[in-house]
Amino acid sequence: MRYKALVISGKGRGKRIGFPTINMEIPDGLGATHGIYAGWLYVEQKRYPAAVHYGPVPTFHELAPTLEAYVLDATLPQVPCEVELELVTHIRDVKTFLGSEELAVQIASDVEEVREILKSHKL
Numbered sequence: 081m082r083y084k085a086l087v088i089s090g091k092g093r094g095k096r097i098g099f100p101t102i103n104m105e106i107p108d109g110l111g112a113t114h115g116i117y118a119g120w121l122y123v124e125q126k127r128y129p130a131a132v133h134y135g136p137v138p139t140f141h142e143l144a145p146t147l148e149a150y151v152l153d154a155t156l157p158q159v160p161c162e163v164e165l166e167l168v169t170h171i172r173d174v175k176t177f178l179g180s181e182e183l184a185v186q187i188a189s190d191v192e193e194v195r196e197i198l199k200s201h202k203l
Contacts, residue, residue: 082122082164083107090148093140097184099191101133101148102156102163110134114145116172118194118201121149122164128154131187131194132167138176139183150187152195169197 090103102121114135121130130149136142149165171193177183 082166083110084162084164085147086162087160090146093180094148094150097180097187099131099150099184099187101150102159104147104149104163104165106134106145106147107165110147112167113170114174115170116174116190117167118169118171118197119149120166120168120198121151122166123156123160128152128156129194129198130165131191132165133174134167135174138174139179150191152191152198168201171197 085104085107088103088105090101094101112134117132117134119130119132121128129152131152132147132149134147135145137146147165149163171190175186177186
């Protein structure tokens, strides 16, 4: 199922650790559990593979859930105003890390897992 979501400003932490994300308002009806997902991000009819975080950000002491996507192997020409998001597979729960370096190592591992999962989900 695809969800339309408005793009919002983030805090820039992903960019600082090498994984810039597109931050989104959490769409109504998003029935997902908190965690990290392999998914697709649709921008103006183009589909991009993405590692998606949905939930709190305990490493930075933020309990309110956020929704953000790191686009794999592509750079968007500009930040869109709206996207569509499709969650394919939950790969892990949200975890607390000791800091940005430990988080970046885990994200790199997540990205490789997402890449492998989405290879078998291409149209």
